[in-house]
Amino acid sequence: MNYLFLFCIALTSVCAQTYHDYQISFPQAVHHEAQIAATFTGLEDKTLELRMSRTSPGRYAIHEFAKNVYNLKATDENGKSLTVTRPNPYQWDISGHHGTVRVSYTLFANRGDGTYSQIDETHAHLNIPATFLYAPKYPQRPVRVKFDVRQDLKWKVATQLKDLGNNVFMAPDLDYFMDSPTEISNFSLREFTETSNGKSYSIRFALHHGGTEAELDTYIAQVRRIVQQEKSVYGELPDFDFGQYTFLACYLGHVSGDGMEHRNSTVLTSTRSLKDGGMKGNASTVSHEFFHCWNVERIRPKSLQPFDYTEANMSGELWFAEGFTQYYTSLILRRAGIITSQEYVEGLSGSLNYVWNSPARAFFTPIEMSYQAPFVDAATSLDPVNRENTFISYYTYGSVLGLALDLSLRNLDNGLSLDGFMQAVWQTYGKHEQPYTVRDLQLALETYAGKEFGQSFFSTYIFASNMPDYKRLLAGVGVDFAQKDASRAALGVSLQVQNEAATLVSHPTQGSAAYAAGLTKGDRIVSLGYKPIAPGTTAEKLLAEFKVGETVEVGYERFGKKQTTSLTFQADPSYRTSLQVSPSAAAQKKQKEWLEEK
Known part of the structure; x- marks a missing residue:
């Protein structure tokens, strides 16, 4: 169902x-604790299920956020x-009420990234699922939350939630919250303004860091260029709810590096300050996450x-x-x-070598690599795995396929490009928030570039x-792709x-000399070769x-x-x-169309 339609209906009612x-309040922020209270009224069931x-x-x-909740009372x-009863580790069932339940609990939170929450005397960095209990049987109920900020620490609130004033914010339903x-x-x-289709949108950048205001001014100019170049890919901005989009950035030494997209905002965390490499290094996360406000937030898989x-x-x-978002990440920079x-x-x-030389392609297609996400996307496990030989990140795999599709379309010599294809997908699926399948993407490519081309790309890659x-493909845009050093010996580990x-600190690559x-x-x-490993040597010298x-x-x-074994050295398979x-005049022209500002 169209989420945009539901969102508009929710706002009007x-x-x-x-x-x-x-x-939520933070009197014990020094101990990474928050005190949370919730009131649920108009309850229809005799037992309120909270999770x-x-x-x-x-x-x-899977992330088990319930482990950090304690001292719960109802x-x-x-x-x-x-x-209060506990039918499973993630749920609290509350019975004996007459339509209203008030709950209080303590939350421990000390990881600042795009998944978890972190509370200390520098900030309250809140990921909502890691912070608040919810009532799953009432997903359409609107939500209000009051943030009791620490005035002594000069705290303010930045969020995509609707501001109702006095640090009270609203979400139209559970999903938005x-x-x-x-x-x-x-x-x-x-804050700066960008226009699209006759509407003006406020793009806000809230930065929590230890740097200077001048550094932020320089950085925000880069952010604006990124926003403008990504807008040029799709031809327009999404219709951001409440007319604004918010970057939530923490560049501090005690957070964990991450980026996480959301409907009208994104989390950006990094240990790199703007002064110490972050001016350029952190911009890549800005590029990746803002591109997601089209691709995945609105151009959304079914x-x-x-x-x-x-x-x-x-x-x-x-x-x-x-993966295609990852392809555009550096291209936009x-x-x-x-x-x-x-x-x-x-x-x-780097990306081409990783995918090109991986034995994992013998086990899984790009679609099947995508299925691995629940095992690798910040997931944790104790038992060793053989990822070196069986897994290619869907980020990287998709990015090199995005490169191939972009250059292949440009080789058709009729003005086609991946930019044009992304616009077509946006107009068909994203703009009206119609979820897509893999077959829908294939049909979109067939419509955009021809049935033969679309079928061939999907069936082959x-x-x-x-x-x-x-x-x-790269030669067509004036780029050489060649083996780095065929005379260099390699072990494959x-x-x-x-x-x-x-x-050996990794599993040897299947088919390599070490394997x-x-x-x-x-x-x-x-x-x-009967020579002992000399003190002070390095792997490269060895x-x-x-x-x-x-x-x-x-x-x-x-x-x-x-033990002993016999080993035959192979050539380093790396490419540059x-x-x-x-380059030829034709290649120069295509390279400019590919890489230059739009």
Whole structure:
């Protein structure tokens, strides 16, 4: 169902509905605690079911937020204690009420990122699912929340929630509330206006950092160029609710680096200050997350509708939703003038090498890689996994497929590009918030570029795991794609050299020299070619002593036992990307159309 339609209906009727009311205060912020109270009225069921979410919008894995809730108490409207039972670890059932339940509890929170909450005397960085209990049987009830800010710490509130005044904010329903992160701190605020389709939108940037106002002024100019270049991809801005979009940025040493998109806002956290590399380094997260306000927030996979707060959320479209967004992340920085063409082109090699040389393509297609998100998207596990050989991030896989599709469309010589395709998908699915499937994307490409082209791309690269001809595609825009150094010997595994041993710290890549020799993660190589590992050497110096094709005896230790094996060095499979020195006039023209400001 069209969420935009439901959102508008909710706004027009919100005054006539019964609210769920929350209040949060921070008297023990020094101990990372918040005190939370909630009032639920007009209850129809004899038992009120309350839960803490197990997931968070924008994440796909399970996160057990209930573990940080304690000291929970429930009363009726007269202060009488009510019976609370726990049918499972995530739920509280409250019975004996007469239509009104008041709940209070303590929350511990000390991770500042896009998924969790962090409370201390610098800020209250709140991700809503990690903070507030909710009533799952009343998803259409509007929500009000009052933030009792610490006046002594000069705290203010930044959020996409509707401001009702006096630090009270409103969400039209549960989904909007859960999707509305909030930063409460003594942040600095900048604001600029962008117009689209005759409407003006306020783009707000709330930054909590230890830098200067001048640094923020310089940074906000970059942010504005990013916003404008991403708007040019789609031809217009989304119709932001309440007429505004809010960046919630924390660039502090005690947060965890992250970015998380939401409907009309995004969380940006980084340990890098603007002074110490963040001016350029943090801009990539701005680019990625703002692009999401089109791609994933409104151009939304059907598999993520509705979002499930009780289970992991699996989608086969993340190669597009996350991966194509990742492709545009650096491309937009280039178009905005934040990085040079050389920096952009040379930066492509990392992603291309990762996907091009991965054995994981033999196991999973891009769609199946997307299915892995609940296991890898900030998920935790104790048992070891073999990701080096079985998994390619859907971010990176999708980004190199986005590159291939963009260059392939440009090679058709009829004015097509990935920009044009994204506009077509936006107009068909995103603008009116009609969820899509993989087959819908294929149909959109067939409509945009022709049935033969669309069927070929999807059957070859999406429903199968073949690799495009990047050498040919990149040459068409004046970029070389060539093996970095075919004479350099490689083992196909990461080594940590210390204490006169080279320890394998990753699983060897399937088919590599180390894999064929029967070596595995944790083995300690003590000699290569009868030479002991010299004190002070490095992995690079160690391998430089040998030639491609050379066979040597390897002495190693496994589980404390000394063993030997035979190993034949292979060529380093890494590729490099670089601007051609003298590209053709046609390639120069296409490169300019691809990389230059729009």
